[in-house]
Amino acid sequence: MSKKINFPLSVPINAHGDKLLSLDLRRPTAHEVRALGLPYTMGRDGMPRPDVTMCSSYLVKCASIPLSSVDQLDLPDLNRLCWEVVGFFVSSTAETSTEPSMTSLDTGE
Template sequence: MNEEEAVVDPNAPVKLSSPIQAHGETLTELTLRRPTSKEARAIKALPYRMGMDESIAIDLDVAAKYIVACADIPPSSIDQLDLSDLNTLAWKVAGFFMTPASTPSKA
């Protein structure tokens, strides 16, 4: 999954290239839920920064805090992530801040 796919389908689980340990279990994929406003206020930072040229740069330290909260894994599990998985998850978290939550369609 690349950055664009991570933002396009926020509900899709991310298959990890290397398994991690969390809560005594081996995880091969992580599913992130959308962070709440309360969590964003508690973390006190966005998971990305906007450059003067309007480019977006991920703030890995902040993104890691959101991954912990939204995937319900301990902080120690973040350190086990492969760099490519960390990058994918970080972009997925950033995507939550760039798109509105989907609402169920009315039939």
Template sequence: MEKTNFKLSRPIKAHGEEVTELSIRRPTTQEARAIKQLPYTLGETGHPVADLEVAAKYLAVCAAIPAGSVNELDLFDLNTLAWMIVGFFLNPASPVPTT
């Protein structure tokens, strides 16, 4: 499964170690069904609005870090990573074939 590396602006602790970079992977359909929520809602204009709490749940799963480690993220990193998670739901995993 393809992963995207994200360099943190400030280190966090995960699994008892200092972490300066996270490897984020696309969530699976099974994981999305287990979380039971999308990481975004649609705003009044029809544009996606990140749901920070739900995105944080996906982030813990997709980065393989404890939920408590998500709480240590710098706000800039949390925002950027939340939108990365939302992007997984708004873009196909591979290009849609054209006929």
């Protein structure tokens, strides 16, 4: 799996005083994973379920944007970015879909 992904945004966001049209998302380090934990839970069907709160923490670290910029993400972009984050943790053989529906996100609430 690639160590860095350029993710084009469907709706631009602002970060660090700049308008961003895309995000460079890097693979998290083992140190970050130990500090943050896994960004997903496993469903009864054995498939990962992104935890949007944890994924947001990874976006802050791995895309180098503040949480206030994560909050500006259009919902389809947030959904796809959460799956990109989870993709760093699961093998491609475990993935059955690259864009599951937003209803499968675990908000941790």
